[in-house]
Amino acid sequence: MAAMRVGPLTLILGMTVLAAQQSVRQPEPGVSETLAVARAHRISDVHYTVALRIPSSREERVSGTETISFALTDANTPVILDFAPDKAGRLEGIRIGGNALTAEQVNGHIAIPATAIHTGVNQVELTFEAGDTPLNRSSDFLYTIFVPARAHEAFPCFDQPDLKARWTLSLDVPDDWQVLANGAESARSSAGGRTVVHFDETQPIPTYLFAFAAGKFFVETAERNGRTFRMFHRETDAAKVARNKDAIFDLHAAALEWLERYTGIPYPFGKFDFLLVPSFQFGGMEHPGAIFYNASGLLLDPSATQNELLGRASVISHETTHMWFGDLVTMRWFTDVWMKEVFANYMAAKIVNPSFPGINHELRFLLSYYPSAYDVDRTAGSNAIRQPLANLAEAGTLYGAIIYQKAPIVMRQLETLVGSEAFRDGLREYLRRYSYSNASWTDLISLLDSRTPEDLAEWSHAWVDEPGRPVISTELQVTNGKIARLAFVQRDPISARGLTWTERMQVAIGREGSVTSVPVELNGGHAEVPAAVGMAAPEFVLPNGGGIAYGEFHLDPHSRDWLLHHVPEIADALTRGAAWVTLWDAMLDGEAQPADLVSLALQALPREKDEQNVQRILGYSTQAYWKFLSPDARQRVGAPLERAFRAGLAAAPTASLKGAWFNALRDLASSADTLGWLTNVWSEREQVPGLVLSETDYIRLAEELAVREPADADRILNEQAARIKNPDRKAQFAFVRPAISADAATRDAWFASLANPANRRREPWVLEGLRYLHHPLRAASAVHYIAPSLDMLQEIQRTGDIFFPKRWMDATLGGHQSASAAAIVRGFLDRVPPAYPDRLRRIILSSADDLFRAASMTGDTRPSGRGN
Numbered sequence: 001m002a003a004m005r006v007g008p009l010t011l012i013l014g015m016t017v018l019a020a021q022q023s024v025r026q027p028e029p030g031v032s033e034t035l036a037v038a039r040a041h042r043i044s045d046v047h048y049t050v051a052l053r054i055p056s057s058r059e060e061r062v063s064g065t066e067t068i069s070f071a072l073t074d075a076n077t078p079v080i081l082d083f084a085p086d087k088a089g090r091l092e093g094i095r096i097g098g099n100a101l102t103a104e105q106v107n108g109h110i111a112i113p114a115t116a117i118h119t120g121v122n123q124v125e126l127t128f129e130a131g132d133t134p135l136n137r138s139s140d141f142l143y144t145i146f147v148p149a150r151a152h153e154a155f156p157c158f159d160q161p162d163l164k165a166r167w168t169l170s171l172d173v174p175d176d177w178q179v180l181a182n183g184a185e186s187a188r189s190s191a192g193g194r195t196v197v198h199f200d201e202t203q204p205i206p207t208y209l210f211a212f213a214a215g216k217f218f219v220e221t222a223e224r225n226g227r228t229f230r231m232f233h234r235e236t237d238a239a240k241v242a243r244n245k246d247a248i249f250d251l252h253a254a255a256l257e258w259l260e261r262y263t264g265i266p267y268p269f270g271k272f273d274f275l276l277v278p279s280f281q282f283g284g285m286e287h288p289g290a291i292f293y294n295a296s297g298l299l300l301d302p303s304a305t306q307n308e309l310l311g312r313a314s315v316i317s318h319e320t321t322h323m324w325f326g327d328l329v330t331m332r333w334f335t336d337v338w339m340k341e342v343f344a345n346y347m348a349a350k351i352v353n354p355s356f357p358g359i360n361h362e363l364r365f366l367l368s369y370y371p372s373a374y375d376v377d378r379t380a381g382s383n384a385i386r387q388p389l390a391n392l393a394e395a396g397t398l399y400g401a402i403i404y405q406k407a408p409i410v411m412r413q414l415e416t417l418v419g420s421e422a423f424r425d426g427l428r429e430y431l432r433r434y435s436y437s438n439a440s441w442t443d444l445i446s447l448l449d450s451r452t453p454e455d456l457a458e459w460s461h462a463w464v465d466e467p468g469r470p471v472i473s474t475e476l477q478v479t480n481g482k483i484a485r486l487a488f489v490q491r492d493p494i495s496a497r498g499l500t501w502t503e504r505m506q507v508a509i510g511r512e513g514s515v516t517s518v519p520v521e522l523n524g525g526h527a528e529v530p531a532a533v534g535m536a537a538p539e540f541v542l543p544n545g546g547g548i549a550y551g552e553f554h555l556d557p558h559s560r561d562w563l564l565h566h567v568p569e570i571a572d573a574l575t576r577g578a579a580w581v582t583l584w585d586a587m588l589d590g591e592a593q594p595a596d597l598v599s600l601a602l603q604a605l606p607r608e609k610d611e612q613n614v615q616r617i618l619g620y621s622t623q624a625y626w627k628f629l630s631p632d633a634r635q636r637v638g639a640p641l642e643r644a645f646r647a648g649l650a651a652a653p654t655a656s657l658k659g660a661w662f663n664a665l666r667d668l669a670s671s672a673d674t675l676g677w678l679t680n681v682w683s684e685r686e687q688v689p690g691l692v693l694s695e696t697d698y699i700r701l702a703e704e705l706a707v708r709e710p711a712d713a714d715r716i717l718n719e720q721a722a723r724i725k726n727p728d729r730k731a732q733f734a735f736v737r738p739a740i741s742a743d744a745a746t747r748d749a750w751f752a753s754l755a756n757p758a759n760r761r762r763e764p765w766v767l768e769g770l771r772y773l774h775h776p777l778r779a780a781s782a783v784h785y786i787a788p789s790l791d792m793l794q795e796i797q798r799t800g801d802i803f804f805p806k807r808w809m810d811a812t813l814g815g816h817q818s819a820s821a822a823a824i825v826r827g828f829l830d831r832v833p834p835a836y837p838d839r840l841r842r843i844i845l846s847s848a849d850d851l852f853r854a855a856s857m858t859g860d861t862r863p864s865g866r867g868n
């Protein structure tokens with residue numbers, strides 16, 4: 001019983017308890033880990049009964065009553081509820097056991113005094129006006145987004161993921177509104193133009209998954225495998241709904257069936273509804289029984305590209321996977337939020353495969369995860385997959401490409417390391433053991449560790465707890481026309497850290513049109529490849545040729561040179577895709593020129609047969625063109641690129657591929673000839689054979705034309721405004737339009753209006769406007785928006801949803817390549833005080849990475865921002 005001994009350990013424990021008590025008396029704003037741990041320790045068995053009255057006018061407040069019941073093991077200190085509404089909300093009354101109570105409100109919390117509570121079950125009754133911000137109110141609908149800890153901006157609650165609760169909700173709404181929530185509807189009554197809808201009590205779920213929506217929605221119902229699905233939406237184009245709905249229901253049913261089989265656990269949440277939200281701020285949000293999606297990701301146009309078709313299947317599988325990974329078993333704290341995201345993306349990749357038998361799925365895994373992960377992981381702003389988090393107010397900054405794209409790559413390695421059966425069995429045990437409860441990464445790793453001889457803790461440290469990627473160089477010696485030695489050497493880009501990564505690679509060795517794949521295990525500083533010794537001198541050696549290895553690859557000079565001229569000659573599509581990903585990195589590192597990649601693209605595009613590779617090459621060409629070529633160089637390659645894109649559009653065998661070519665041409669277009677043709681297409685004087693354009697296509701086309709034809713901009717935008725039929729798209733267009741205006745004062749006024757948080761609430765609209773404001777053609781006149789946008793970032797993080805800070809910076813910097821723009825960002829980072837949040841500094845560094853590199857390419861003498 002060493003705990004009795006008085007020593008340093010007791011002292012530390014004493015201080016922790018003291019700190020915890022202080023934090024309970026005077027809790028800081030947001031939800032701190034200290035507060036959450038203290039609460040989870042003494043509070044359990046939470047039930048919320050919430051009744052909300054939602055007025056038809058968004059100017060009127062949403063009012064509510066609530067009963068929170070919970071069991072308490074320790075009643076010596078006040079119980080802290082979280083409630084931090086915007087100015088629309090306030091606490092009106094609080095009662096315990098029928099008696100009114102005065103409770104102190106501090107820093108967005110309500111302290112229920114110890115005198116009013118007791119051990120055992122307590123019941124607190126509250127009346128309040130709800131805060132508006134997380135209710136996303138429009139004139140005739142609203143929907144909640146409570147992730148990561150925004151429920152308490154609407155109503156009082158324990159806003160942390162490990163106090164799961166059962167919820168009983170009722171909504172009082174205008175008669176002509178539809179409603180959905182986590183639970184199934186149990187009863188309804190109507191009187192005086194209003195309807196009260198009651199919902200069944202939910203399974204235990206955390207606050208961030210509690211959800212409801214109400215408003216003027218259409219409802220489609222379908223049966224699949226004996227289950228009823230309901231789709232709520234606001235799309236007025238009936239043909240568009242009819243064209244898409246069966247695929248949407250089928251994809252949900254297929255995902256559910258796959259997950260039930262893989263996990264061995266039936267769908268855990270009863271009914272299954274989903275809502276398609278116009279301009280939703282995420283791709284989807286996994287509320288059990290009531291998934292919310294971005295409407296445009298599911299209701300596709302006839303011009304949808306293969307990436308969009310695959311993207312729809314993926315987002316449906318992703319959110320459906322969350323019903324088990326995240327919803328049934330939830331992280332204890334948001335430091336492990338990546339766990340639910342990695343499983344959602346990783347399982348989604350497995351689920352989608354059978355629905356798209358014609359797709360090269362290895363290539364898809366490579367192209368959908370590696371480039372996006374590298375875009376962050378190569379930068380000085382990268383972060384580890386697993387990050388500490390002191391307060392949920394900062395949870396938004398955890399989200400990004402590292403958890404969505406790098407983590408699935410790491411998870412595939414883990415599955416390879418453990419073996420797919422042991423991996424699945426470990427996951428099944430994890431899901432069973434922690435059902436309707438919470439678990440952490442360590443809980444899972446210890447379950448898997450017992451199933452493998454590998455040291456998973458050490459593996460996990462390099463891949464999960466640290467940022468960045470290994471720098472891997474090829475050492476190739478050829479003597480007398482044969483390979484004398486082949487080796488791969490790794491080093492840590494942060495030399496002082498000295499990390500060594502363990503990974504399995506499939507190295508592609510190419511000779512005379514054929515590719516040999518050689519497995520290589522990289523364990524220490526370098527790995528020799530004896531199997532390659534004696535092979536005929538190769539045309540190229542590509543360490544990630546099998547699409548598996550992750551890192552910053554430096555090819556041997558011969559291979560790099562060969563690939564820069566001959567990628568289209570490689571027969572295997574996956575190897576070609578991997579070569580492109582590696583050459584893009586080489587360009588960013590200065591080992592190849594942007595113009596070299598454009599030349600390679602011009603050579604590859606007419607020959608490339610794989611649709612995924614076509615889209616990737618189109619994307620790289622367009623990025624190289626706008627971000628890394630000088631305006632003079634653009635002049636030189638613009639015409640041949642446009643010609644190649646138009647030829648590709650004409651020759652494309654499928655509508656999805658035509659869509660991809662058309663989008664690329666629209667985004668690149670600058671010649672009078674192409675602009676004239678696009679104008680004819682936009683005004684419907686000409687058709688694109690084999691491609692049906694939708695309202696969203698015409699809107700986008702009008703916007704792109706307006707940026708390029710300032711003299712005609714007003715006419716184009718006026719005519720487009722008159723053509724839009726759907727009310728949500730009309731509102732979005734009206735919002736974005738001033739940002740596209742040819743008049744600088746109008747653009748300035750639009751940007752100035754973003755200082756008001758209310759004008760930033762529709763985040764996708766804001767981002768669309770910012771991208772036009774900073775369009776490369778207008779970069780010089782947009783430089784003056786960069787400094788104020790950087791100044792606003794802290795507030796953006798406080799008021800915006802989880803993805804907004806990074807996207808705000810990406811949209812602000814994405815169109816710039818000048819030394820003056822880079823200098824503004826560096827100046828800002830030099831000037832901010834040491835206390836400036838490290839996470840925001842990293843967001844800026846990662847969003848500015850391309851800009852820094854481009855500025856150094858176009859003559860800036862500053863260092864390019866490489867290395868951590």
Ligand SMILES: [Zn+2]
Binds near residue numbers: 286318322340341344
């Ligand atoms: Zn997710």
